[in-house]
Amino acid sequence: MNARKFYDIPIVGLKPGVHNYEFEITDEFFKEYGTQEFDNCKALVKLELEKNASVYTLKFDIGGTVDVICDRCGNTVVTNLWDEFNVMVKVDDNADELNENEEDPDIYYITRIESSINIATWIYEFIVLSIPNIRECAPKSDGSSGCNPDVLNMLENMKKNSDPKKDIWKGLDNLKGLN
C-alpha cells in the first residue's frame, strides 16, 4: 500500500450521516512534497465527513505542533497548529470538466464511480496554511523578547555599523575639509 492510499476515505457503502476520522501526521508525510519550512511535525488532523445524497461535507480540524525557525534570531520555535477548513465534495458525472472550471478551491467534484475520496493533498495544504506567517520566539513571561540575546546583539551591532546616517556625516566632513 503506497503512502497516499492511506489517506483514501472509502465511500462505497458508507452510510449517510456523520463519520469521524483521525490522522497523525509526522515529517514522513511531507517527504513526497519536498523540503518544507518546518520539521518535527506532530499534527493531529481530525476529519468529520458528512455524507448526504450527492454531497460530502468534509470538516478538517488541524491541531498539534511543528518546529519553525524564528525570523529574528534563528532559534527553533515550537508552533501550535490550530485551524479549521471545510471542503465540499459533490458527485457529478462531469466531474473532470467541473473541477477545471470551479473557481472555489473548497469545492471538488467526483464521479459516481469513484470508490474513495483521497484527502492527502488537503491534509498537506491545510497543515501548511495552519502555520502562522509570523514566526518569532514567544516573549518571556516578563514581556521581554524570547529571542536568542547573542544573535540580537550581533544584529544590533551590524545595524549600527551600516547606519546610512553615519555615511552622510562622513560625506559632510569630507566637504568641509575641501573648503
Ligand SMILES: [Zn+2]
Ligand atoms: Zn527568536
